[in-house]
Amino acid sequence: MFAIMEATRLEALHVAQDSATGLKAIIAIHNTRLGPALGGCRYLSYPDEQSAIRDAARLAQSMSYKAALAGLAQGGGKAVLIRPAHVHNRGALFEAFGRFIETLAGRYITAVDSGTGSADMDCIAQHTRHVTSTTAAGDPSPHTAMGVFAGIRASAHARLGSADLQGLRVAIQGLGHVGYALAEQLHEAGAELLVSDLDPGRVQLAVEQFGARPVVSAALLSTPCDILAPCGLGGVLNAHTVAQLRCSVVAGAANNQLTSPQVAEQLEARGILYAPDYVINAGGLIYVALTHRGESLPAITTHLSRIASRLTEIYAHAQAEKRSPARVANRLAERLLYPL
Incomplete structure (x- = not known):
């Protein structure tokens, strides 16, 4: 322990x-x-x-790390x-x-x-006030998806030269509350969707509503696409799976996507841009933290918009320093958490 x-x-x-x-x-x-x-x-x-x-x-x-880089007065x-x-x-x-x-x-x-x-x-909430995401507070999932969508656009701009997602092929792994909301936004932006989920009903719904192409979960990571969006549980990226990737960008909502720090370096070596998960998926945390503090929805939306600019900042540092975005993000967060 x-x-x-x-x-x-x-x-x-x-x-x-x-x-x-x-x-x-x-x-x-x-x-x-x-x-x-x-x-x-x-x-x-x-x-x-x-x-x-x-x-x-x-x-x-x-x-x-997520709260620090999101500019929130919260610990983890x-x-x-x-x-x-x-x-x-x-x-x-x-x-x-x-x-x-x-x-x-x-x-x-x-x-x-x-x-x-x-x-x-x-x-x-019947026994403590130190809780959010109650029925009254609302579901943070749509706000997580909003932040991830903005982060995908910033990542596309950084690696592919344009934030326009029209015609880009995006593979979404996991169609839970966040993944499905993200699929809806990507569809509206004109992206071509490849989707997988353990629940075949969710996959079928995405096919019917968004014209998505279903891919079995085991094959999604090796399917050619522009952007891979892991939106399920963590640990999806390891030495074996990264070697199979056929994408330019990894940018998704899942927490702890990397099984080890070395995986970030492997992605970098392969020329795949990785959006640090705790930066791009901070929208839900921003929503619950600011809702708990009584902030207005416009103030929350304004704060959410900073996710894209934070990612752009990280990518610029990574390019200048020839480091992976994951290492840069960790360093920036640790400066805030452990000042000298």
Whole structure:
């Protein structure tokens, strides 16, 4: 456990269990220099507790970097709830989690993530105010998609010479709330869509609504395209999969797309422009953070527009310094999180 904390420079790791509801919760707080830790709550099955801790720690670190480069007065955190084999009362489980969050006295604010929704946040909100993405606050997914779309345009301009997406072939891996909203925006911009998802119903809907071409998940990464947009779970880019890519740009919504820092260098060596995931997918965090602070929708939209300019800045530094965009983004974030 402490090795994981040291490797990710985690400030604190909190765990709790409640036998009455089956709650097994992990809250990782990475860095609170800029403000209280904010990050989503995952509710997934894990092969073991170490895997859950490792996932929470890595995601919390990404949230710190994401908040810093998005210009938010927030730190990074993440909650992982290990999904039990049988859940007798889901609402009671999330209420128990809300009581756990309240014991941290505002050091961590939760939000929706993989496996959770606004109804779960409503249950949490019965016992703590340190929660967003409730039914009243609204779904952050469309705002994540808006930011990713803007980031794709900035990435296309940087690598392909134009932000016009008309006729470009974009491969979307994952058609969840964010991936599907992104597909809609790309379709409206005239992009040709290739799509894959574990749910064949979502794929069929994209085919019918956007004229998308379905591709089996195993083949999508090696399918020729201009832009690959990973929008599912993380870890999709490793030494093996990067060698198969036939695209010019990787720019998508998934968190922790790279299995290791070396993968970013492999992408760079292959001449594939990589949009650092925690920069391009910051729209959801911006929405939940500013909504929680009571900001107006126009103010949130203005803040979202900075995602494209931040990516453009990173690409310029990367080109000038002959470094990968991932290394540049990490360095810029760490200057804000760990000033001398």
